[in-house]
Amino acid sequence: MxxxxxxxxxxxxxxxxxxxxxxxxxxxxxxxxxxxxxxxxxxPPLSKEVLAGKASFESLAxxxxxxxxxxxxxxxxxxxxxxxxxxxxxxxxxxxxxxxxxxxxxxxxPRRLRCPGPLAGRHTVRTLADARGLRAALTRPGVRVVVVGAGFIGCEVAATAVALGAAEVTVVDPLPLPMAGPLGELLGRALLRRHEARGVRFALGAGVTGFDGDGHVTGVVLDDGTVLPADVVVESVGxxxxxxxxxxxxxxxxxxxxxxxxxxxxxxxxxxxxxxxxxxxxxxxxxxxxxxxxxxxxxxxxxxxxxxxxxxxGGAEPEPAPFAPLPTFWSDQHDFRLQSFGAPALGLDDVRVIEGGPDGDLLAGYHRGGRLVGVVALGGTGAAAAAARHRAELLKTPALTA
Amino acid sequence: MKVVVDMNKCQDHGQCVFAAPDVFRFDEAGRLAYVPDPDDALRDEVEEAADVCPLQAIRIED
Missing domain, CATH: 3.50.50.60 (FAD/NAD(P)-binding domain)
Incomplete structure (x- = not known):
């Protein structure tokens, strides 16, 4: 054979x-x-429905x-x-x-933090086993949670932890705003406000230097010396x-x-x-x-x-067109959704509000060389539909450099 | 070809509408509507729609 x-x-x-x-x-x-x-x-359900106990493995397969x-x-x-x-x-x-x-x-x-301290009580979210282990820890009464990393997974897990009734949920990140790297300041500020209004705390502009605890983590040590008490730590740092x-x-x-x-x-x-x-x-x-x-x-x-x-x-000599996908992503957090089409990260220096405002549904356009290269909607499904209306225009985007 | 969408799973992402606009659309109320028995000539795009559904809510039953 x-x-x-x-x-x-x-x-x-x-x-x-x-x-x-x-x-x-x-x-x-x-x-x-x-x-x-x-x-x-x-x-995707691992940081949301599985953590929340709403999805079985059969529904994920x-x-x-x-x-x-x-x-x-x-x-x-x-x-x-x-x-x-x-x-x-x-x-x-x-x-x-x-x-x-x-x-x-x-x-x-998942990348792991290498600073000193105990490993027990520190979680990542990549596999079903990870999510099941984290759920068991998050559903203990009165649990205090520190999420390290304010990216997509970190923000989703923080939202789910609040919904599960965790006593305290704090997100730590060295950047001044959540998800600022991929989405920029305008969306980062809007996200920060929405998370805070729903009970998530933030320690921004802060690095983690170590973990307190004897055998099991009891706190997260920040680079200014502050210790955040923690029963559960989630590392979402890339x-x-x-x-x-x-x-x-x-x-x-x-x-x-x-x-x-x-x-x-x-x-x-x-x-x-x-x-x-x-x-x-x-x-x-x-x-x-x-x-x-x-x-x-x-x-x-x-x-x-x-x-x-x-x-x-098959012995053929194909010359198909080069790979040129239109990027798209979404993220569900609390009661809102982020929906993106195109490449917002390429247009971070020129971000404009296309529709809405910081407190309601918001649609932001990301531009490079004056041309729209990505859109990100924040809000309900109406906002996501508004983003989708720009998809055809983004699909026409030719290469920025020949 | 028979198409079934689990409307309990559907969260209106709309990726199927991009992949197979002849089969899936949003109605005036913004809810997903679809042709349950599309022509077999549309199989490729319906399979694509099933692949790109973030909730994996679309099933093709032959």
């Missing part, structure tokens, strides 16, 4: 890659290898397409190394697998790419796997990267390779990479 396409990583990106390989006409064997014991599941009923799933198994010249990967159960093509879909893991297993193959693994405009890695036609581990140039914008952790990216990357790979495996 011919060697399979090996998909390293059996989460959303891996599943979509397998499905899209079939959709692109690849009929040969496919093997997916994933370190979690579960079939692929949807992660993806329904794989019928076309991938014949693929082999090796779950609870990890790829530990790869020899790309010999087209071989080694697994943590001691086995090796030869491949016809390799799909890198190993994703990210993520680290799972690429160590690719070391020694000459790939650029500085931040994820660097790919070309067709998501191929290291100039190899038989190796592609998909999902948030892929650092790819987006032909719609400036061509600078970036990793993108939006929920839409596993599906977008899988579709393009699978077409490229299926053509390669």
């Amino acid at each position: 011919s060697a399979p396409v090996v998909v390293a990583g059996a989460s959303m990106a891996g599943l979509r890659a397998a499905e899209q390989l079939r959709a692109a006409g690849h009929t040969g064997p496919i093997t997916l290898i994933g370190d979690e014991p579960h079939m692929p599941y949807n992660r 993806f329904r794989p397409r019928a076309a991938v009923a014949d693929v082999e799933w090796r779950l609870g198994t990890k790829v530990v190394s790869a020899d790309l010249d010999r087209r071989r990967v080694r697994l943590d159960d001691g086995g090796t697998l030869s491949y016809a093509a390799l799909v890198v879909a190993t994703g990210m893991r 993520s680290v790419a799972n690429t160590e297993w690719l070391d020694g193959n000459g790939l650029d693994l500085t931040d994820g796997v660097l790919t070309d405009k067709h998501l191929r890695a290291g100039g190899r036609p038989d190796v592609v990267a998909v999902g948030d581990v892929a650092r790819f140039p987006n032909a719609r914008y400036d061509g600078v390779p970036r990793r993108v952790e939006h929920w839409s990216i596993p599906t977008d990357t899988a579709k393009h990479a699978a077409r490229v790979l299926a053509a390669q495996l």
